[in-house]
Amino acid sequence: MDISVLKRTPLFDGMDEQEILPFLFSPDHALRKYKAGEFIAMQDEACRSLLLLCSGNARSQMVSSEGKQLTVSTLSAPLLLAPAFVFSSVKRFPANIEAIDECEVLAMNKESFLRFIREYPLAMNNFLQLVSDRVLMLSKKLKEFALQSLKSRLINYLRLHHSLISQTETAQILGVARPSLSRALSELIAEGCIKMENKEVWIDESKAAKYRL
Numbered sequence: 001m002d003i004s005v006l007k008r009t010p011l012f013d014g015m016d017e018q019e020i021l022p023f024l025f026s027p028d029h030a031l032r033k034y035k036a037g038e039f040i041a042m043q044d045e046a047c048r049s050l051l052l053l054c055s056g057n058a059r060s061q062m063v064s065s066e067g068k069q070l071t072v073s074t075l076s077a078p079l080l081l082a083p084a085f086v087f088s089s090v091k092r093f094p095a096n097i098e099a100i101d102e103c104e105v106l107a108m109n110k111e112s113f114l115r116f117i118r119e120y121p122l123a124m125n126n127f128l129q130l131v132s133d134r135v136l137m138l139s140k141k142l143k144e145f146a147l148q149s150l151k152s153r154l155i156n157y158l159r160l161h162h163s164l165i166s167q168t169e170t171a172q173i174l175g176v177a178r179p180s181l182s183r184a185l186s187e188l189i190a191e192g193c194i195k196m197e198n199k200e201v202w203i204d205e206s207k208a209a210k211y212r213l
Contacts, residue, residue, distance in 0.1 A: 001031060001054050001104060009052065009078035010130045014122055023116045028109035034099040040081065041097040048091070049107040051081040056103030060095040061172065071173040072141070077103070084131045086110055150176055150184045151193075152211040158194060158201045165199050 003021070006012070012020050031054070034040055040051065043063055053075060060072040060082075072095055075081065081097055087110075117124035148156070153174050164170060164185070171181040188194045193208040194201055 001106065006052070006054060006078050009080070011052075011080060011123060011126050013126050015120065019120055023112070024106070026109065026112050028112040030107045032105045032107060034103045034105065036099055036101045038099050039096055040099055040103065040105055041093045043093055043096045045093050046091060047082065047085045047088075047093050048110065050083060050086050050110060050113050051097075052106040052108060053077045053079045053081055054104040054106050057100040058097050058103055059100055060097050062095045068177075069172045070175040071169070073137070074100070080130065081105070083127070084134065149211070150174065150180060151188060154181070154184050154188065155193065155203065155208050155211045158203060161201075163199050163201055164196065 001024070003017070003024070006024065007015075007017065007020065030049075032040075034056075040053075040058060041047070055077045057077070058075045058081070060075060062070045062072060064070075075097070082093055082095075085091065085093060117127055154170075157170065157174065158164065167181055167185075168178055171178040174181065176184075185194075188208075189196065191207060192204055193211070194203050196202075
């Protein structure tokens with residue numbers, strides 16, 4: 001557990017090391033390690049601890065009863081995982097959290113965490129802000145799905161990533177079937193909105209402008 005990395009998590013923003021260390025090394029917490037492909041948390045599993053991703057990268061995915069997958073976000077340390085749900089009335093994880101590579105996760109005792117943020121109001125403010133920011137991120141994602149066409153979502157994705165390494169993974173992120181993604185991609189190429197070469201993508205913004213919301 002690299003303390004210099006953990007100090008960068010928004011939860012501890014503006015706090016001194018002597019305030020953070022006693023909490024992080026509390027005997028109430030447990031440090032867990034996960035290999036690539038292992039599940040840190042499962043959708044609908046009881047959420048009893050606050051999870052801090054100390055190292056590595058993970059992804060959160062929702063899975064329907066039919067097996068359809070939607071990648072909600074990619075998560076990089078240091079980061080709190082599903083921070084609001086341990087305090088919700090349901091207290092269950094809303095999605096699977098899967099390790100992309102080797103990960104270390106600190107499972108923080110809920111009661112110890114409550115004592116910590118009561119003792120340090122700055123930590124409480126930081127926690128409330130990061131939970132609010134997650135809600136804002138999810139509302140933006142919901143807006144994309146509700147108001148934007150698949151072509152618009154695909155164009156926005158390509159603006160961010162400039163490449164399309166895996167159509168299967170991109171389809172999961174955009175919440176569509178792979179054939180639908182392939183069809184939208186082919187149509188955008190035919191319309192001259194994008195050009196592709198060896199997975200790299202170039203966007204003709206003048207032609208792609210019609211797909212802005």
